[in-house]
Amino acid sequence: MTPLLNDRDIEFLLYEFLDTESLLERERYQEHSREIFDATLKTAKQIAEKYFANHNAKGDANEPDFDGEKVEMIPETKAAWDAFAEAGFLAAHYDFDEEGMQLPEVILRVAMSYVNAANVASAGYSFLTIGAANLIRTFGNADQQQRFLSHMKTGRFAGTMALTEPAQGSALADITTKAVPQDDGTYRISGQKIYISGGDQSLTDNIVHMVLARIEGAPAGTKGISLFVCPKYLVNDDGSLGERNDVALAGLLHKMGYRNTTSTVLSFGEKGGATAYLVGEPHKGLSYMFQMMNEARIGVGLGAAVLGYQGFNYSLDYARQRPQGRHPSNKNPESKQVSIIEHADVRRMLLAQKAYAEGSLALCFYASQLYEDSHSAPEEAEREEAFLLLDLITPIVKSFPSKYGLKANELAIQVLGGAGYIREYPVEQYYRDNRLNPIHEGTEGIQGLDLLGRKVIMKQGAGYRLLNKVVQASLQQIAGHESLADLASDIKEALDSLNEVTQSLAMKMAQDPDRILSNASVYLDMFGRILVSWIWLRQAVLAAQALEDEGLHEDEANFYRGKLQTARYYITWELPETRAQASLLKSVNSVPFEMNADWF
Numbered sequence: 142m143t144p145l146l147n148d149r150d151i152e153f154l155l156y157e158f159l160d161t162e163s164l165l166e167r168e169r170y171q172e173h174s175r176e177i178f179d180a181t182l183k184t185a186k187q188i189a190e191k192y193f194a195n196h197n198a199k200g201d202a203n204e205p206d207f208d209g210e211k212v213e214m215i216p217e218t219k220a221a222w223d224a225f226a227e228a229g230f231l232a233a234h235y236d237f238d239e240e241g242m243q244l245p246e247v248i249l250r251v252a253m254s255y256v257n258a259a260n261v262a263s264a265g266y267s268f269l270t271i272g273a274a275n276l277i278r279t280f281g282n283a284d285q286q287q288r289f290l291s292h293m294k295t296g297r298f299a300g301t302m303a304l305t306e307p308a309q310g311s312a313l314a315d316i317t318t319k320a321v322p323q324d325d326g327t328y329r330i331s332g333q334k335i336y337i338s339g340g341d342q343s344l345t346d347n348i349v350h351m352v353l354a355r356i357e358g359a360p361a362g363t364k365g366i367s368l369f370v371c372p373k374y375l376v377n378d379d380g381s382l383g384e385r386n387d388v389a390l391a392g393l394l395h396k397m398g399y400r401n402t403t404s405t406v407l408s409f410g411e412k413g414g415a416t417a418y419l420v421g422e423p424h425k426g427l428s429y430m431f432q433m434m435n436e437a438r439i440g441v442g443l444g445a446a447v448l449g450y451q452g453f454n455y456s457l458d459y460a461r462q463r464p465q466g467r468h469p470s471n472k473n474p475e476s477k478q479v480s481i482i483e484h485a486d487v488r489r490m491l492l493a494q495k496a497y498a499e500g501s502l503a504l505c506f507y508a509s510q511l512y513e514d515s516h517s518a519p520e521e522a523e524r525e526e527a528f529l530l531l532d533l534i535t536p537i538v539k540s541f542p543s544k545y546g547l548k549a550n551e552l553a554i555q556v557l558g559g560a561g562y563i564r565e566y567p568v569e570q571y572y573r574d575n576r577l578n579p580i581h582e583g584t585e586g587i588q589g590l591d592l593l594g595r596k597v598i599m600k601q602g603a604g605y606r607l608l609n610k611v612v613q614a615s616l617q618q619i620a621g622h623e624s625l626a627d628l629a630s631d632i633k634e635a636l637d638s639l640n641e642v643t644q645s646l647a648m649k650m651a652q653d654p655d656r657i658l659s660n661a662s663v664y665l666d667m668f669g670r671i672l673v674s675w676i677w678l679r680q681a682v683l684a685a686q687a688l689e690d691e692g693l694h695e696d697e698a699n700f701y702r703g704k705l706q707t708a709r710y711y712i713t714w715e716l717p718e719t720r721a722q723a724s725l726l727k728s729v730n731s732v733p734f735e736m737n738a739d740w741f
């Protein structure tokens with residue numbers, strides 16, 4: 142089995158890169174300790190190894206099947222769901238008085254990283270259920286919390302997010318699923334949803350769909366969308382299952398990867414209307430759903446990062462073992478072949494993978510820390526700042542790992558050569574699984590529009606200015622470390638350039654938004670490279686400081702040397718691309734924009 146992540150790196154990220162132990166000073170974590178955090182993660186890892194990793198390939202080769210009555214799944218999937226739920230992970234972040242473990246967000250995200258690394262497709266059901274339950278917890282009424290949430294926390298019910306329709310994917314403002322109010326206060330929903338992950342399965346007694354729909358007579362656009370809870374089975378007051386609701390599985394979709402997560406087409410209301418319950422106020426559904434979408438965007442980034450990580454782990458091990466060829470300077474055909482890791486080009490591919498995977502994971506954990514601070518930091522100003530930063534960078538946290546985790550998987554295949562292309566080796570599955578991540582939860586194009594068209598200019602650019610302040614201050618401090626001053630200066634130069642670009646684009650936005658936003662994906666990538674360079678430099682400083690200890694054990698020293706070299710690789714090899722990007726953006730290069738659809 143490919144080792145799951147790297148425990149030393151997780152420890153480094155949690156306790157050196159992030160100061161997770163300092164959370165123990167907060168009121169909410171008074172009863173916790175580092176030992177409890179570590180024991181929780183150990184349990185998550187054990188569950189991941191025992192119940193998830195065992196059927197990653199089997200689930201891929203035996204995707205769920207619908208016989209017209211029931212969804213057939215390999216039995217290991219249910220065992221994995223049960224193990225994760227029984228260990229309390231579906232409610233790990235809930236307060237003690239909500240029957241939770243009151244654990245910090247970042248600990249839950251690391252726990253999810255292990256199960257995702259073991260089997261991202263089987264982990265999908267938990268990921269969705271946690272997000273759907275959080276929505277009901279925040280916006281649902283007491284009855285909805287009792288009837289649905291209480292069973293989602295224990296794993297008796299699972300949850301989904303039902304947004305996409307056959308004709309509406311990126312443009313949610315145009316959804317047409319209809320909700321008709323009833324005299325008893327419930328609604329009847331009708332319409333079709335597509336690609337709904339976990340929309341049917343054979344793991345749980347019930348499935349709780351969080352559905353976006355339009356109440357009859359609602360205004361057009363996003364301001365007319367409401368959020369509903371619509372279960373597969375109605376639930377009686379005592380928690381027992383009632384009638385089968387009017388939600389039918391119209392079919393399963395067959396995918397390139399992520400195969401053990403069912404992808405469903407759901408028909409609501411074929412027999413007159415599915416019973417549904419309005420969450421919160423009418424017409425505010427999309428703003429509520431953004432809570433789940435934002436959480437899911439971090440989750441997608443995390444899933445993509447760990448898939449990149451797994452490919453890196455496997456190809457690293459392979460490169461150490463596979464003998465092939467000799468160094469260019471060695472002309473002796475009778476000499477022993479070297480392992481392919483001895484070839485600098487293979488090390489380049491491994492370095493790039495390490496930079497993308499570990500950089501993405503650190504970025505996701507940093508985002509989880511911001512999420513945590515936005516909820517549990519003692520001062521309100523600190524909570525607000527964390528929220529602002531997280532809101533700004535969420536498109537990057539989603540898209541950077543999705544793009545570069547996938548690139549890492551492509552490189553893992555390349556490191557294996559022919560073996561990489563063969564299904565007996567796991568790297569091609571990592572690639573196929575990861576190919577979903579730049580598509581769902583808002584495509585890369587949509588993330589670019591969100592960042593440039595909304596996030597950097599929101600609140601008169603307050604989030605953007607704050608991030609700048611944080612990064613500039615950190616760079617200034619790091620510039621004091623002689624060995625890293627050149628890297629800090631490279632990032633500063635790129636950041637100054639991003640500031641120029643951002644200011645110039647923001648000023649032109651009002652006059653010609655279509656042209657300005659036509660290069661939003663380039664802007665997204667440029668911003669992402671700079672943010673991740675900074676994330677790498679922060680890791681490099683810690684490594685440089687640790688290496689000052691001359692008594693460091695050789696393994697430890699190698700760990701830190703690896704961090705330093707990877708930071709240097711990323712900042713000197715991959716950051717400079719931002720110069721070309723800045724030039725395109727500053728001149729508002731409009732070649733794609735002006736390419737006429739008839740000229741293709």
Ligand SMILES: Cc1cc2nc3c(=O)[nH]c(=O)nc-3n(C[C@H](O)[C@H](O)[C@H](O)COP(=O)(O)OP(=O)(O)OC[C@H]3O[C@@H](n4cnc5c(N)ncnc54)[C@H](O)[C@@H]3O)c2cc1C
Nearest residue numbers: 302303304305309310311336337338581582583584586587
């Ligand atoms: C395996 C899988 C699981 C999924 N799970 C769920 C789920 O659980 N729940 C759910 O509700 N949905 C789910 N989805 C749906 C997913 O979120 C959508 O597929 C995605 O948002 C894109 O929508 P679309 O497929 O309609 O593509 P489209 O919106 O048609 O986009 C096609 C292309 O056009 C681009 N594009 C579209 N609009 C614009 C624009 N305004 N500007 C620039 N470019 C644009 C896109 O970037 C993309 O490249 C899932 C999808 C898949 C494949």
